[in-house]
Amino acid sequence: MLRHVAYSIAPGSLALSRSVLDRAADRRRDDDWLDKAWAAPDTQVAVVIGDKLLANSDRTALRFVSPAEAPEGTRIFLGIDRESGAGQTADGRAVFGILADGEPDESYAGLRELGAVLNDREAGIAVNLIGLANWHAVHTHCANCGEHTVVVEAGHVRDCPACGAHHFPRSDPAIIVLVTDDQDRALLGRNGAWPEGRYSTLAGFVEPGESLEAAVRREVLEETGVIVGPEIEYAGSQPWPLPSSLMLGFYAKAVSTDIEVDADEIAEAKWFTREDLRALVEAGTMALPGSISISRRLIEGWYGEDLTGSW
Template identity: 50%
Template sequence: MSTMPEIQRFGDLPLARAGVDRAAHHRLDEPWLAAAWSHPTTRVLPISGGEAFVVDTPTGTELVLLPSFEVPEGGDRYFLGTDDDGVSYFALAGETLPGRLDGDARPAGLREVGGTLSDRDAGLLVHAVALEHWHRLHSFCSRCGHPTEKAGAGHLRRCTSCAAEHYPRTDPAVIMLITDEQDRCLLARNALWPEGRWSTLAGFVEPGESIEQAVAREVFEEAGVRVGEVSYRASQPWPFPASLMLGFVGRVAPGGAEITVDGEELAEARWFSREDLRAGWESGEIVPPSGISIARHLIEQWYGAPLPSSVRW
């Protein structure tokens, strides 16, 4: 009897998990926010440059969440939501993380710990990282050029001159596992990646384009392969810096399986059988995608078993 662990389902994608209600109806209620911030049960996540303090435990990794009276003055507050017990959560973004904490706390980012955090902590960190990056890049109004100021508990910036309101934006990107008539999957190596690193194709959705059109266009532009039917599978936020990854599977169009790469964006692309993949990672010649990437889970669903868990990038 096989002892192979169950393949992770798309509903469990590491960066698509959450355990907190975002409670958006409170974002413009300043008296409520002030009371929530000062409440003794409220917990605050200090964040800087996409990193927060974490501690390692026997069962995973936990965020270091502080009472509001223990965090330093200053910084930008972002309201992240409330849980079923009525606890409110905020992020506090600063130029640096607070001074060294007692114990084994260390700074870490989503790429390192996203897969080992609880649902609650993963959702909090993804939310906070995305907001922090957006605020760093939107200090000025795109309409008139004057400074903007934070509003809406961190989910809005308002121009100090023309009063235009600016909201966080997310860039849709498609990521797809394409198979051929022999049920081989198409994987590629980005020209900037280290030797041996392979993954599914991906690309941004262009203005005026459907996501299905984006799948076909990106695969053809990057690998010269023509795609027929495509099916949506799942999505997950990818705040590096502000994307939403939309996962698809697709089949090559009849006669469209020939691969052509330009050698600039992609170094190479290949059709892989399951036996090719297994032999590649057993020999160390192929490095599967990171455990926090939807690419890994698209490949696992096709392969029929988990990929090597010891491999990370």
């Protein structure tokens, strides 16, 4: 059951959920159109090596190249910029990605560095391309028979030539939740692998046959021993393509406050008032998730304004 919890994430604040490019999925099987789009001089190509994107010198934007300048690699059709007024047809300018081999040099940067500074258009391109790059990297062979797969549909499908299986990119749903109690304190935890003072909201993957609400209750109970009641409110979602997660954000109300951490994933969990949180953050003894994370936005949605300091 979903009920109103009264906190919210500011619209447009989820850095990796922004996108304006039309993915134009209907063009992925149109080889003639794709060939013409690739040959158009104003087509833009984003380049990725591993999980790093080709960026401009000051790391504030992607650096696009022309098809003629693009390196060798797997070609991905990402979509059409319909508002550009350019392009080889009336559709608009085509945008492709190249999954290049090799080691990235200093001209490449990752999503953690770029995500918060890219504009809406480039943020959507970056997340899509990184997600597909990670998927291609681990799906070179058929999960059904083990044969090497081939890339089809402009990089969005891999087919098995032996058994005929079609393999599509997947996103693994994961819940991430800020739990509050009757005193309006927030429950934050520290992963055992993190240094002292680093805290975040609780999160975990949704299991087969499990609803999102059930996943919220199970993860919170498993990790902290806290029982979540009927009040669970969906707050927003954000892709996290490292490698293939879709983070589904929630606010939830606890009906118990005793904490007993699992000592596996969570080494420490505490209830924080707003005053506690602000004092610790300002003193530099507590670090919150970075600005591109949905966790940070959940915390700030509860707190009521932006906070300083991050990992």
